[in-house]
Amino acid sequence: MFVGRRILIVGGGLAGSRTCEALRAEGFDGEIEMLCSEGTPPYDRPPLSKVALTERRDTTFDVDYDALGVDLRLGVRATGMDRDRRVVFTDSGEHPYDALVVATGAAPVILPGSGRQHVLRTAADADVLRAALRPGTRLTLVGAGWINAEIATTAHDLGCSVTVLESAPAPLHQPLGPDVAHRMLPWWEHVDMRCGVSVAEVTEAGPVLADGSLVESDLVVTGIGVRPDVAWLVGSGLDIDRGVVVDERLRTADPAVFAVGDVAARWSPRYRSRIVGQHWDDARTAPATIAAALLRPDRGLVFDPVPYFWSDQFGHKIQFVGHRDPSDRIVFREGGDGRWAAAWIDDSSRLTAHLSVDSPRHMVQARMAIDRGAVVDPDAIGDLDAPVHTMSLHSS
Structure with missing residues (x-):
């Protein structure tokens, strides 16, 4: 049973916000502090690649942090931690904890080159893309994964000239396999889809392919995957393997540290393997397990749902x-x-x-x-x- 009085949540996304609610729902009446690297309160991210590309939407979660008794710190980024002292270092000072929840999410992978590459991960990213997606804009999407499929859909509808560069034989080849990927390929018929090509770098004029050819572009969006945001945990002694390694109760080997959401590599008894969810549903439902593990360990609650995600495209x-x-x-x-x-x-x-x-x-x-x-x-x-x-x- 957790007897500490201070829980620190690092990360201001869905997982962090839900953890605040779950802790209070489970009866925790101590201090909760949440550090958000962005300067805005937590908001919903799935709309960023959908309606937010055509109109400005406020997707801030309807959560009253004052009423919950949460000390919400905006614009504060974690830079390191000391597990012996139980303190997290940030660009604005030290933040102590009795229990720590790592919910820092994931960061987009970008390509080499001096040219500007856009990504779509934050509301600010969506604002920039929304302003740039105009009829006739030569948009090049590097990667044909879930998010770029949704961007391609909207950009085509807005009258952009869309080129997609994908290293695999078909879009979504890696997550769905070749048979399904090729069956979905005709959906992309209205864009210039180029499969089996590799991008060497992104220049001011556009992406340069491995064969040296240039794809002239007004706007380049890179969507080739994300990596868990764990750079600040280097030297912490926590086990990192495609994310922060946790068990089915989302606990690390340190009993005072948990991880949840995109940053967590959790053990799944159902699949007898380690899963990096990186989807909205995990971040939404997992925090209840952390709250139970801290405050009601006798319940033996584990987090092992059937993974679920969705996408709207073409x-x-x-x-x-x-x-x-x-x-x-x-x-x-x-x-x-x-x-x-x-x-x-x-x-x-x-x-x-x-x-x-x-x-x-x-x-x-x-x-x-x-x-x-x-x-x-x-x-x-x-x-x-x-x-x-x-x-x-x-x-x-």
Whole structure:
């Protein structure tokens, strides 16, 4: 049972904000301090690559930090920590803690070069892009992942000339695999999609490819992935491996330190592997586990949900649930009216992941089946109109 009186949260995103609420909901009446590197209170980020590119939206969370008794520090960036002294160093001084929650999120990866590269991670980034996306703008997107797919959708609708440079054979090749990626490739027909190309650097005139050719651009947005924001933890002694390593209760090896959200590399008993979520749903739901681990350890609450994320692109809503392994078998589910989905099944015929296209109902069915460890009939699941529960052989 936690007997300290001061909890420090480093990071001002969804995970940090929800941690404040979860701690109070669990009955903690001590001090809570939250450090936000941005100069604005925590806000919702998914709209940044959607409606925020066409109109200014205030997505600040409706949280009264004063009423919660949270000392909210804006514009304060962590620079290091001393676990022996239980203190976090920042650009504005030292901040002590009895328990520490690391929620610093992730930072975009950028390419070499002296040319200006834009990214989309903050509200300020969205403001810059919104002002620049005008009819005729020569926009080059480096990377064809989730965020750039959404930017490409909006930019095309706004009349921009969109070029996409992707090193893989197809968009979303890495997260979804080649079969699904190639099936989605026709969605990109209205943009200049160039797959199998590598960018050597970004110059003032635009990206230069590995073969030396220049892609002249008015605006370059780099979207080739993110890395957990852990530079400030170098020398802390915490275990870092694709993020801050934590167990299924989001605890590090130091009992006073937790990690949550994009920065956490959590152990999943369900998948018997370490998962770096980096999606909104993890940040939204995980803080309750931290609050319970600190204040009600007798409950034994663990955080091991079925992963979920969504994307809106080229007129389609994509919803992915589960965690696929490259060795899993993929089965395409076909509907009678051109609708389709994809299911991944392991060597025990257990449903491990599911991609739904324009069909929230199928996503919900699949999520429930994965949650209960359903073993399915690989032949029957190919029929999109058959509910998943009717083809389950049994649950493990």
